[in-house]
Amino acid sequence: xxxxxxxxxxxxxxxxxxxxxxxxxxxxxxxxxxxxxxxxxxxxxxxxxxxxxxxxxxxxxxxxxxxxxxxxxxxxxxxxxxxxxxxxxxxxxxxxxxxxxxxxxxxxxxxxxxxxxxxxxxxxxxxxxxxxxxx
Amino acid sequence: xxxxxxxxxxxxxxxxxxxxxxxxxxxxxxxxxxxxxxxxxxxxxxxxxxxxxxxxxxxxxxxxxxxxxxxxxxxxxxxxxxxxxxxxxxxxxxxxxxxxxxxxxxxxxxxxxxxxxxxxxxxxxxxxxxxxxxxxxxxxxxxxxxxxxxxxxxxxxxxxxxxxxxxxxxxxxxxxxxxxxxxxxxxxxxxxxxxxxxxxxxxxxxxxxxxxxxxxxxxxxxxxxxxxxxxxxxxxxxxxxxxxxxxxxxxxxxxxxxxxxxxxxxxxxxxxxxxxxxxxxxxxxxxxxxxxxxx
Numbered sequence: 420x421x422x423x424x425x426x427x428x429x430x431x432x433x434x435x436x437x438x439x440x441x442x443x444x445x446x447x448x449x450x451x452x453x454x455x456x457x458x459x460x461x462x463x464x465x466x467x468x469x470x471x472x473x474x475x476x477x478x479x480x481x482x483x484x485x486x487x488x489x490x491x492x493x494x495x496x497x498x499x500x501x502x503x504x505x506x507x508x509x510x511x512x513x514x515x516x517x518x519x520x521x522x523x524x525x526x527x528x529x530x531x532x533x534x535x536x537x538x539x540x541x542x543x544x545x546x547x548x549x550x551x552x553x554x
Numbered sequence: 555x556x557x558x559x560x561x562x563x564x565x566x567x568x569x570x571x572x573x574x575x576x577x578x579x580x581x582x583x584x585x586x587x588x589x590x591x592x593x594x595x596x597x598x599x600x601x602x603x604x605x606x607x608x609x610x611x612x613x614x615x616x617x618x619x620x621x622x623x624x625x626x627x628x629x630x631x632x633x634x635x636x637x638x639x640x641x642x643x644x645x646x647x648x649x650x651x652x653x654x655x656x657x658x659x660x661x662x663x664x665x666x667x668x669x670x671x672x673x674x675x676x677x678x679x680x681x682x683x684x685x686x687x688x689x690x691x692x693x694x695x696x697x698x699x700x701x702x703x704x705x706x707x708x709x710x711x712x713x714x715x716x717x718x719x720x721x722x723x724x725x726x727x728x729x730x731x732x733x734x735x736x737x738x739x740x741x742x743x744x745x746x747x748x749x750x751x752x753x754x755x756x757x758x759x760x761x762x763x764x765x766x767x768x769x770x771x772x773x774x775x776x777x778x779x780x781x782x783x784x785x786x787x788x789x790x791x792x793x794x795x796x797x798x799x800x801x802x803x804x805x806x807x808x809x810x811x812x813x814x815x816x817x818x819x820x821x822x823x824x825x826x827x828x829x830x831x832x833x834x835x836x837x838x839x840x841x842x843x844x845x846x847x848x849x
Binding site for chain 2: 431433434435436437438441451452453463464465466467468490491493500502504505
């Protein structure tokens with residue numbers, strides 16, 4: 420059962436390719452499909468679908484952000500596990516590189532001929548813009 | 555009888571082959587380490603998602619509203635066999651073992667009167683299976699231009715599988731790949747992916763441990779609906795990554811053997827050449843002595 424001595428809970432963020440974060444934190448704010456919610460220690464066991472967006476992780480006085488492209492959050496009183504589809508740690512990215520990628524994607528969008536191409540590039544562009552805006 | 559020059563050219567050619575196999579072995583060894591790391595890095599996700607799916611599946615088991623991927627189509631007529639092999643060869647019996655396993659499976663299913671469809675992933679498997687079951691193939695997924703296998707690749711396989719399943723073209727799907735046990739041992743394995751099979755005992759154990767009742771947002775079914783394709787994806791990704799690691803392991807072993815064989819061959823040829831040279835010297839000497847005695 421949950422350890423009541425500390426206020427920290429365990430948080431882990433895993434993507435299909437690797438584990439991005441694993442450790443003790445104070446609070447996690449998750450963009451669920453039905454609205455953003457914050458999970459603290461001893462939160463009721465919940466499972467919810469997450470949409471594309473930014474997860475905020477509070478640890479002491481620091482706040483870190485991660486971009487995720489949808490997934491599932493498994494909240495228990497002990498902690499939170501997020502199974503993400505695509506996840507990027509916003510601390511580790513290079514803003515200039517992302518800006519350059521956005522430029523590329525914008526050009527691709529202009530050049531895109533078929534609807535499928537357009538849809539996939541605009542999706543890519545949206546992802547990059549969210550990343551840059553929150554970095 | 556081969557002349558001395560013939561021996562020298564053969565030894566030189568075996569030596570250069572040995573250099574190539576040696577280099578390939580070292581390349582495989584370094585790639586193996588990376589492939590192993592990738593396979594290990596994917597493990598937390600696949601374990602966690604398996605636990606969650608097992609948990610959820612246990613609670614909706616048997617209910618008519620359970621997602622189709624879990625329930626199945628209600629029939630057991632058409633089976634899809636997805637065979638994952640490597641894109642390249644020079645890896646000993648690695649691909650042949652996977653193909654052998656899938657041929658056994660296909661033969662078994664056909665003997666039971668089922669209909670079988672085959673989807674191949676990886677060039678080597680396609681080439682080998684074409685000879686036996688070419689007419690059963692419904693497609694091939696090519697990763698020859700992909701440098702590192704990741705979620706995008708497994709998604710391609712998973713999407714293809716779910717799309718034929720949703721279209722009602724198949725009832726059951728199996729995935730054949732090689733389990734990576736160690737660098738020298740890879741075990742061809744068959745795993746049923748559709749309908750999703752869950753280990754219920756594991757789920758019960760987890761339920762007892764948590765004993766907390768979950769709240770589901772929006773609903774159990776919706777979450778399961780979102781979760782199952784991801785589960786499928788992660789299982790395939792795990793299979794592909796293990797396959798990849800196994801491939802490099804097998805290649806390393808095969809190339810190590812080849813290098814050693816080449817070394818043995820060089821030794822044998824050198825010995826033969828030296829014998830021949832000595833025989834020639836002896837003949838020449840006897841001829842000279844015989845000539846001197848005649849004078």
